[in-house]
Amino acid sequence: xxxxxxxxxxxxxxxxxxxxxxxxxxxxxxxxxxxxxxxxxxxxxxxxxxxxxxxxxxxxxxxxxxxxxxxxxxxxxxxxxxxxxxxxxxxxxxxxxxxxxxxxxxxxxxxxxxxxxxxxxxxx
Numbered sequence: 001x002x003x004x005x006x007x008x009x010x011x012x013x014x015x016x017x018x019x020x021x022x023x024x025x026x027x028x029x030x031x032x033x034x035x036x037x038x039x040x041x042x043x044x045x046x047x048x049x050x051x052x053x054x055x056x057x058x059x060x061x062x063x064x065x066x067x068x069x070x071x072x073x074x075x076x077x078x079x080x081x082x083x084x085x086x087x088x089x090x091x092x093x094x095x096x097x098x099x100x101x102x103x104x105x106x107x108x109x110x111x112x113x114x115x116x117x118x119x120x121x122x123x124x
Contacts, residue, residue, distance in 0.1 A: 082107060 031039070036050075043053035086103045094102070 079107060 039053050040050060043050050046053065083103065086106055090099045
């Protein structure tokens with residue numbers, strides 16, 4: 001009996017207890033009914049289970065966040081290219097201050113759209 005106790009993991013006899021199904025620990029969290037309905041609809045469209053859908057959606061969200069963070073250099077480059085195009089088409093009869101304020105307005109975009117842009121951290 002002593003030898004049997006040393007070998008068992010999870011119960012009095014060898015093999016007792018629930019078998020392990022994976023290396024990752026279980027995580028629990030609460031979701032609203034609306035989110036669960038959306039996840040279930042997404043899972044149905046992808047023909048996968050709810051738990052797999054949640055894992056895939058989290059991975060997808062993390063991937064998008066990482067790519068959005070990497071896009072700041074792309075955004076800076078696009079801003080630089082647009083600025084150089086605006087410089088090449090500037091009204092040379094206007095003063096330097098006027099040219100600069102016009103360029104700034106064009107690069108920022110219309111005021112009505114500044115609050116709805118997702119690629120900007122804050123509307124300024």
